[in-house]
Amino acid sequence: MAIEFLCRKLGMTRIFEADGRCVAVTVLDASPNAIVLKRTPERDGYSALQLGAGERPLRTVSKPMRGHYEKAKVAPKRHLAESRLPAAEAEPYALGQEVRVDLFAKGQRVDVIGTSKGRGTAGVVKRHNFPVHTEGHGTHEYFRHGGSIGPGSFPGHVIKGLGMPGRMGNERVTTRNLEVVRVDPEANLLYLRGSVPGHPNALVRVRAAVASHR
Numbered sequence: 499m500a501i502e503f504l505c506r507k508l509g510m511t512r513i514f515e516a517d518g519r520c521v522a523v524t525v526l527d528a529s530p531n532a533i534v535l536k537r538t539p540e541r542d543g544y545s546a547l548q549l550g551a552g553e554r555p556l557r558t559v560s561k562p563m564r565g566h567y568e569k570a571k572v573a574p575k576r577h578l579a580e581s582r583l584p585a586a587e588a589e590p591y592a593l594g595q596e597v598r599v600d601l602f603a604k605g606q607r608v609d610v611i612g613t614s615k616g617r618g619t620a621g622v623v624k625r626h627n628f629p630v631h632t633e634g635h636g637t638h639e640y641f642r643h644g645g646s647i648g649p650g651s652f653p654g655h656v657i658k659g660l661g662m663p664g665r666m667g668n669e670r671v672t673t674r675n676l677e678v679v680r681v682d683p684e685a686n687l688l689y690l691r692g693s694v695p696g697h698p699n700a701l702v703r704v705r706a707a708v709a710s711h712r
Contacts, residue, residue, distance in 0.1 A: 502581040502611065502703040503601060504531050504551035505688060509698045513679065513689065521691055523679050526702065528599035528688040532572040533591055537580070545585040549597065551701075552576025570594045577701055599681060599688055606678045607707040612695035616668030626661035671695040675707050 505526040512520050535548035550567075554574040559567070567574050571594045591597075602608065622628040622644040630641055637645040644661065648654050673694055680689035694702055 499582050499584060499587075500706040500708075501547065501549070501583065501597065501601065502579060502705045503528065503597065503599070504549055504577055504579055505702050505704055506552070507612070507694060507696050507698055507700045507702055508687075510693060521679055522693075523689045523691055524694045526688040526690065526694075526704065527686065528704075529686045530596040530598050532570070532575065533593055533595045533597065534567065534570045534572055534575065534578060536588065536591070536593055539585055544582065545588050546580045546582045547588055547591055548578060548580050550575030550578050579703060581705070598683060599686055600683045602678050602681055602688060602704070602706075604678055604681055607675045608678060608690065608704050609707050610673045610676060610690065610694040610702050610704050612671060612673075612700055612702040614667045614669055614671045614695045615697050617666040619664065620666035621663045622661050625663065625666045628661065674709070 505528045508525040508527055510522060510524050512522050514520055529551065531549040531551045533547055534550045537544055537546040537548070539545055550572060552575055554576045556564070556574055559574045563574070617624070621642055623630055623642045628644060631637060637643055644663070647656050647660055647662070649657055673692075676694070677691040678688065679691050680687075682689075688704065690704075696702055
């Protein structure tokens with residue numbers, strides 16, 4: 499368990515290493531997160547920190563939530579999310595304290611949690627990479643249909659987990675073991691090697707890798 503730092507995906511670009519290598523990176527807006535609430539085992543049954551990120555006009559905040567932010571002495575936040583931590587790790591953090599991007603270091607491995615792009619209702623070719631119009635498996639006049647969905651057994655039934663048309667994307671995705679290429683505390687930017695889930699301006703959560711490997 500680790501702090502899941504709230505960031506905003508800006509987009510992808512490329513940077514050049516000292517040895518001349520070109521690296522494709524995703525740039526994240528890693529503005530400071532504020533600790534809005536601390537959960538304790540004695541009061542809540544578990545230990546966690548509630549982080550807030552992004553600005554939000556006061557007029558859009560309900561009265562109960564205004565009291566929630568005033569208790570922590572922080573401005574209203576656009577996003578709130580909890581990070582479960584062992585009580586010993588959560589102890590040094592205080593209510594209202596800022597957590598900054600220097601939580602991460604160059605070369606560190608991280609996991610990124612986000613919501614994938616929604617593709618709407620998609621067929622089996624786009625959704626499951628089925629081949630287009632094979633001569634058999636139940637396809638006839640159609641070029642992009644899945645063909646037969648029955649196993650030819652008795653009683654006839656559809657196998658569980660069979661690839662079918664349906665909604666594609668718009669679901670929680672975790673990309674594991676991305677390398678931190680650069681940390682810029684002055685500009686509040688975080689550069690990660692490779693791609694992360696979501697569209698530009700999407701909210702993502704970055705944490706230290708749970709099962710790091712190279």
